[in-house]
Amino acid sequence: MGLLGDKPRTVRLEGSRVDLEAKRAPWSLWADGFGRLSIRAVQVIVVLIVAAVLFLGMQQITVVTIPVVIALILASAFAPVMRWMRSRGVPSLLATLITLLTIVVLLGLVGWLIVWAVRNQWDELYAQAEEGVQQVIDWVGTLPFEIDQAQIDEWIATATDFVTSAQFGSGALAGVSAVANFITGFVLLVVVLFFFLKDGPQLWEFLLRPFRGEHYARAQRIGDKAVSTLGSYIRGTAAVAFVDAVGIGIGLAILGVPLWLPLAVLVFLLAFIPIVGATLAGILAALVALVSNGLVNALFVVGVVVLVNQLEGNFLQPVLMGRTLKLHAFVVLIALTIGTVLGGVLGAVLAVPITAVVWGVVQVWDGPNSPARWARRKRKEEIA
Template sequence: MLLGVILLVYFLQLFQSILVPLAFSLLFALLLLPLNRDLEKFKVPRPLAILTSIILIVVVLGLVIWFLMSQLMDLTTELDTISGNIERLIERVQVFLKERFGIEPSNRTELIQNSISSLQNLATNVMGSTISMTTGLLAAFTVIPIYVFCLLYYRDHLERFLFKLVAKDKRGGMIQTLTNIQQVVQSYISGLMIVIVIVAMLNSAGLLLLGVKYAIFFGVFASILTIIPYIGILIGSLLPALLTLATTGHLFDALLVIGVFVVVQFLEGNFITPYVVGSKVSINPFAAILALLLGGQIWGAAGMIMAIPVIAMLKVIFDSYEPLEPLGFLLSDIDDVKPRHLKKEGRVHQFFREIWNGVARGKKDTEE
């Protein structure tokens, strides 16, 4: 088993350039499958239905990428202004340290030059990463749509292929497992998109109220990073906080920016995601964090994005195959595996239920 795991990880890393686009194509194919079926019900030919759905998703993603790239280019034009603000901020910090703690300032010119050079190197790295990412996305835009088209067009052929791999008495269970995997992935991706839109609106509104520059860009960028659970929101909040600190020179303003993201993250984790995504992807946080780390180690950022859908699909497979049920139990959330009489309502649910019971009792007393 250990040798098999090592060979699997080696295989995934060796053929990363092929498997990553194929994995994303599978997710997009599962997401677009209901739309294609609906179009085919209206007598739309399958190739035309697939092309329509692919063009729709390419246009949406293209508009988002164009907006982010244009905002990023505008942001890089203000590096000189940001450098001057950093110079004044360093001067204020040194004056504060000398007045309060008697610490003599070091060579300010050298320190400022090092800070500015570090900022320029960071900007160069960001631009280089952006260019390489853009090149990768352009390559993906040519390969992934082809994969998605083939997966959707030959889906019946692939289903018959799976039937030939399984004995006749087990085909019913395989169909149910495939259906569960499809429902889990579709509910996760569609719900995640709705969550991204809601979080982007909340982030942008909060940053606009604080007067942060490029508020909509940072709001949308941070919401997209929620694709990477637990880690994405941290990265998304640090960038506007650092920009605010460099622009205004006040630490309190940067803390207010972080506070906006903390509030939005609280709302997203406790209200938005549970009600939008639901309990279809019931993975405990410890398993999710491990999956994120393993995915990042194997495939980098793409692996972190794919980690949650993959582990959700694995849980469905584990639950449907009796020898692997303990692994499915290990991945499950604690509240999902509790006996029904031991499950407790959340505080919010309990609060609203008590209000409803109070209203019902008052109405009954009034009638009496």
Template sequence: MQSYLPQTNRSYSTAVQWLLGAAALVIVLGGLKAISHILTPFLLAAFLAIICAPPLSWMQRRGVPGPLSVLVLFSVVGLTFFLLFLALKGAAESMATQAPFYQARFVGWTVELREMIAARGLPAELLPATVPLPATATITGVARDLAGGLGQFTASTLLVLLAFMFLLLEERTFAGKLNAAFPGRRRARVRGRRFLRSVYRYLVIKTAASTATGVIVGIGLTFMGVDFAVLWAIVAGLLNFIPTIGSIIAAIPAVLIAMMGIGPVEGLLVLALYVAVNTAIGSVLEPRLMGRSLGLSPLVVLISLLLWGYVFGPIGMLLAVPLTMIAKLALDSSPQTRWAGIMMSDTAKRVRN
């Protein structure tokens, strides 16, 4: 009896600690959601700064002055944002123009399919009597809002770019500040540098792979004559940050547009293009460049999409996997929390540092 009571007390204490930790997590997430409109621009700026840290170091090693190298990266990133917005605006305007054609083709498909079902003696209730489609005026209004949002783009993106520039300026002195702040904690500094290198490596490789995915998909769709190829290329590049699920979501609209606009054979060719690109880059090239498995469990991916989407909205869903991947790398870098990183992984392989 005496040995049983201490064991019971320890179990009770552990359960209370877990409950308090869960309650603290809920409070933190609620606070993040409340100030998400403030954090989102800085979150985007932080990811841009991490991705641009290697080229910044490369320019500085070749004698380019620090402020000039930051200005160059600021200009390149700003120009890239501007060109992406123009491409999206042009695609939205083109989609608004061709929306009646695709709506008519889709309605014709449903009528033919309903007649085929009736001819085979199957119940007509297998297909709904009417298919809910967005009105052409709605699509045109969205395109008009996007086309007129160029000034709003400049205002909303300026904060992200300014935060990005100041983070790059801070990155030049961050290592020295870390050494000065923790002079007697060499092991902690080594773990911190190892964690930052892992984050740099992951984000740079993932961004390069996503860019390559978007470029190859865009070239292939343009060559096949698929409408809105630039839009589908941007979507494929952005959703490549989401393993497996993102590739499937990105392929669906392009395949449907190809089938309705050109034909079923071309739709299958577009599907084959997506499968080939994502297999070659996501399953072969990325793991080879990463050097070791950095995959997340599919359940963790789904939970991260729901969680970060709830906290930060659409931007949170886009950055959900990179955010969760950074959390996993942070857990892997410490022996005390490595078990949690292993549980988040898609394999049972132990991480070695």
């Protein structure tokens, strides 16, 4: 009887187990590791879709988005000036007008210098650079090993198409090409910059109204860190670009390289694109020296460019921008690639400062000096 009595009990237990698993099946599949991974994947896809929609929407109204972004950058760069004048008792409106007038004058002087230095000599600069490229190609043809000329021509054509394409020149250049859009954007830039300078803290406080408690404190930290990081990066980059332009320009003038002034201006502009900009400026200067002064002079030009970049990278940049803003070269290259593909020239210029701001926000996510949990350095005992 005992054996006969145990058998039905076993069957009932097994049947109830099957029924329980059948009832839990629809949602229990999301409770294991693979289910959680699937949920995270869906969340990432949703975030990417929202980001793509926002980005495409902003691309359709670049006349608005570009001036607002530039105004935010300039307001962040001159935020210490505004704080200093307000601390000295200067009325907010007067401090805003003084700062705004200073920014407009500086932008006007830089634009005038660029046009004056490059306008009359751009054709000659382009011709000499093109001739220098041809000389390098001819020299490559004399090497003991064979290089397919068709492959070289294909590389040159690909680079030329990329540089002259609408994708690479979109954004800022496309807006500047139309006079009406440029004037509209510049007026909007000045107006938005005025309100950012005058009422920036109040505008940010208005955006923080929905947050409470720790979320409010975190949002405040994010805003302060974003403004300080962006301002420090822009001020440091502008100072480094100016020193690079002056140093390389003096070196080119001493070496007797023609067109040294437009080359120095291009060095200043390209310095806002880290790594890639300095390389392009050095190559262009060396090509002009190669055509006009010969191989030895071109090698001296390369030496001057390398020396100035090394002094800037090892001494000047850490002092002006701080170690905390220094991003790894790999991160910079990835950010530049993504920025160029998405936003052309303007994307290449803004990619690194935006990346620096994101990393700065991560550093204060859990506290003033407490990075996000996943971004903290692990201790040796934790690794062990």
